[in-house]
Amino acid sequence: MTADIRPVTRALISVSDKTGLIPFAAALSKAGVQLISTGGTAKALAEAGLSVMDVAELTGFPEMMDGRVKTLHPRVHGGILAVRADAGHQASLAEHAILPIDLVVVNLYPFEATIAKGADFETAIENIDIGGPSMIRGAAKNHTDVAVVVDAADYAAVTGEIELHGGTTLALRRRLAQTAYARTAAYDAAISNWFAGELKLAAPAYRAVGGRLCEELRYGENPHQSAAFYATGEARPGVASARQVQGKQLSFNNINDTNAAFECVAEFDPARTAAVVxxxxxxxxxxxxxxxxxDAYRKALACDPVSAFGGIIAVNRPLDAAAARAMTEIFTEVIIAPDASEEAIALIAAKKNLRLLLTGGLPDPEAPGLDIRSVAGGLLVQGRDVARVDAMDLKVVTRRAPSARELADLRFAFRVAKHVKSNTIVYARDLATVGIGAGQMSRVDAARIAARKAQDAAEAAGLADPLTKGSVVASDAFFPFADGLLVAAEAGATAVIQPGGSMRDQEVIAAADAAGLAMVFTGVRHFKH
Known part of the structure; x- marks a missing residue:
């Protein structure tokens, strides 16, 4: 046995998730490892026919306070934290009859799953683990001598090394220690962020962020950048929780774009209408x-068929065969849907590289959450944009009020503008986008680009006029000058929706009146950077 290998003679196992527990514990027992356990874990091991010492027998104290106090004892933590090469530590073990613990196997109370189910405050509190994190952190600190396992995925690595070496290597113990600290950090992040939400603290003194690895990605936005995808445990249907039915691995850009598409399509109530983004x-x-x-797909495609090539498609209803057949007519990277029929899945299977993701539901566009971005030396944290045009009090500011058809298109266009990078202009007609200008430094340029795209799409479709003729236009923020609005009027728009609030609102309103446009103010801005 080499110097860095530590034999495993005693293991303390206390797990909430018992996946893989019995085969793992059986392998340890077969290798001569004494098993120590608590509560439900001890019961499960005993029922499987394995010899197990209850932690109460080890400590000489019964579990108390409804299980809140069971492993918080010197005979547990002394056995974990004792440095094997320290003569003083060894003397303390002998003096107090403390048995060394060489392996700690703990997965924590399911706090994240509990709050994801909408548990009440007291239930959430009772699912905060105390003894588990203490043992995990102690074992990770003393990883020179002790191995710590917090994930069933590492069971095989531990038993494999014990079988091969008679103990664990330092390299494995260090890797396990890093995983352990990351797990307790993510756990505490979930608790602290839940608490901040419960207390309605928009800016707590400390903000923690944590997640669990979904997969390591081939690269990031560009091949020279490393990347990985982490799940936060948030109860929000989307890419992180989706089942990938087929297709090659998602890239960093695929995941980012698919999330953008799915968040946008969730704005459209599937009980009211079918929607495609x-x-x-x-x-x-x-x-x-x-x-x-x-029908929704074909209308969406007509807006910009050139850009749609190699794009991402999101739908708000279970994908059916007719839609799947249409979507596979051009090259598409990803389709994401709440569900899909067997016939639709079979049709998409003919395109082996096309990724199909099924989420089981739509994200709630009104659910609060955090938007987190990194900057040099810090994090920018804001609440998710949950404002919805359906709840806004639209104020008519021009002499002419929009017609019922125009009003429906205005609401539609503003709903879309919320999900387009600023500055943005969105032209819409008959509940479909007909021109989108995104991410421009100048709002007037955004209006021009959107109109030009509509012209290009019309020419490609053999239409005499672009669909901006008779359309409405949405702006994510106010028009600082009348020039952007006049571009929209020249493109054929008849009605405008914008937040308002510019120093030159009266100038813009006067220009709208002069052009015969109807205009409404929302009072709500939808910047997206």
Whole structure:
């Protein structure tokens, strides 16, 4: 046995998630490892026919206070923290009859799963683990001598080394210690962020962020950047929780774009309408609603068929065969849907590289949450944009009020503008985008680009006029000058929706009146950077 290998003679096991527990414990027992355990874990091991010492027998104290106090004892933590090469530590072990513990196996009370189910405050509190994190951190600190396992995925690595070496290597113990500290950090992050939410603290003194690895990605936005995808445990259907039915591995950009598409399509209530969003480089390039997904897709595609090539498609209803057949007519990277029919899945299977993600539901666009971005030396944290045009009090500011058709299109266009990078202008007609100008430094340029895209799409479709003729236009923020609005009027828009609030609102309103436009103010801005 080499110098860095530590034999495992005694293991303390206390797990909430018992996946893989019995085969793992059986392998330890077969290797001569004494098993010590608590409560339900001890019962499960005993029922499997394994010899196990209850922790109460080890400590000489029964579990108390409804299980809150069971492992918080010197005979547990002394056995974990004792440095084997320290003569003083060894003397303390002998003086107090403390048995060394060489392996700690703990997964924590399911706090994240508990709050994801909407548990009440007291239930959430009772699912905060105390003894578990203490043992994990102690074992990780003393990883020179003690191995710590917090994930069933590491069971095989531990038993493999014990079988091969008669103990664990320092390299494995160090890797396990890093995983252990990351797990307790993510656990504490979940608790602290939940607490901040319960107390309605928008800016707590400390903000923690944690997640569990979903997969290591081939690279980031570019091949020279490393990347990985982490799940936070948030109860929000999306890419992190989706089942990938088929297709090659998602890239960093695929995940980012797919999330953008799915968040946008969730704005459309599936009980009211079928909706399709096509995204390219994190911006919608076509959005539409209709009676069927097939019709909605074809309307969305017509907005910008050039950009849609190689794009991401999100739908708000279970994907059916007619829509799947239409979507596979051009090259598409990803389709994300709440569900899909067997026929639709079979049709998509013919495109082996096309990723199909099924989420089981839509994210709630009104659910609060955090938007977190990194900057040099810090984090920017804000609440998710949960404002919805349906709840806004639209104020007519022009002499002419919008017609019922225009008003429906205005609401549709503003709903889409919320999900387009600023500065943005969105033209819409008959509940479909017909021109989108995204991410421009100048709002007037955004209006021009959107109109030009509509012209290009019309020419490609053989139409005499672009669909901006008779359309409405949405701006994510106010028009600082009348020039952007006048570009929209020249493109054929008849009504405008914007937040208002500019120093030159009266100038813009006067220009709208002069052009015969109807205009409404929302009072709500949708910047997206």
């Amino acid at each position: 096509i995204v390219k480089h994190a911006n919608p390039c076509g959005v539409a609603e209709a009676a069927s997904l097939d």
